[in-house]
Amino acid sequence: MKIIQATVEHLQELVKLFDAYRVFYAQESDLVEAEKFLKERLNKKESVILIALDKVGKGLGFIQLYPTFSSVSMQPFYILNDLFVFAKMRGKGIGESLLKAAQELAKVNGWKGLALETKTDNPAQKLYERLGWERTTDFYHYFWVEA
Numbered sequence: 001m002k003i004i005q006a007t008v009e010h011l012q013e014l015v016k017l018f019d020a021y022r023v024f025y026a027q028e029s030d031l032v033e034a035e036k037f038l039k040e041r042l043n044k045k046e047s048v049i050l051i052a053l054d055k056v057g058k059g060l061g062f063i064q065l066y067p068t069f070s071s072v073s074m075q076p077f078y079i080l081n082d083l084f085v086f087a088k089m090r091g092k093g094i095g096e097s098l099l100k101a102a103q104e105l106a107k108v109n110g111w112k113g114l115a116l117e118t119k120t121d122n123p124a125q126k127l128y129e130r131l132g133w134e135r136t137t138d139f140y141h142y143f144w145v146e147a
Contacts (some may be wrong), residue, residue, distance in 0.1 A: 001052055001053065001054055001055075001060060001094065001097070002052070002053055003050055003051070003052050003053075003097055003098060003101045004050070004051060004053065005048060005049070005050055005051075005105075006042065006049040006050065006051040006062070007042060008039060008042050008043065010051055010053075010059075011035060011038060011039060011042075013051065013053070013057070013058065013059030014038050014049065014051060014059065014062060015031055015034050015035045015038060016059060017051070017059045017061065017062045017084055017086070018034045018037075018038055018062070018082075018084075019031050019034045020084065020086060021062075021082060021084035022034065024084065041064075046066070047064050047065060047066050047067075047081075048064070048065045048067070048078070048105065049062055049063070049064045049065075050062065050063045050065075050098055050101050050102060050105070052085070052094050052097060052098055059086075060085060060086060060089045060094050061083075061084055061085030061086065061089065061094045061095060061098055062082070062083075062084055062098070063080065063082065063083045063084075063098040063099070063101070063102050064080075064081050064082035064083075065078035065079065065080055065081070065102055065105070065114070066078065066079045066081050067079075070112060073112055075111065075112035076109075076111045076112065077106070077111050077112040077113050077114060077115060078102065078105075078106055078111065078113075078114045078115070079114075079115050079116070080099075080102060080114050080115065080116040081116075083095060083098060083099070083116075083124070085098075095124065095127060096127060096131065099127070099128070099131055100131065102114055103131070103132075114133075116128070116133075117141060
């Protein structure tokens, strides 16, 4: 397995992963829109996507990071928005490798770090904590959606 930063050349494998990720979160499969969304993110350099590939180039998992900034610390950081590994490939260290690659990317770039939010029942919390992520308890998260 190797982990690389994805480009539009990896779109075919990314679309399969991204669509399966969305289906996992109870969204309808839509390969056409998934490709359009990912292609736009990559072309506009609005996100960084790391993809785990097997030895023949098949996608195993991915992580998508969105760059943002902290006004208080005046530093850039990534929001880890998406992390997914195909179900049949889970438990093989792919998710951990993707997380470590994202952490290394932040370090190499001299960025503050990474932030993520997850459901309270997500079993991946154990992995995050094992890799040095700290769960905050001193902030509330709010979300506004146009009605």
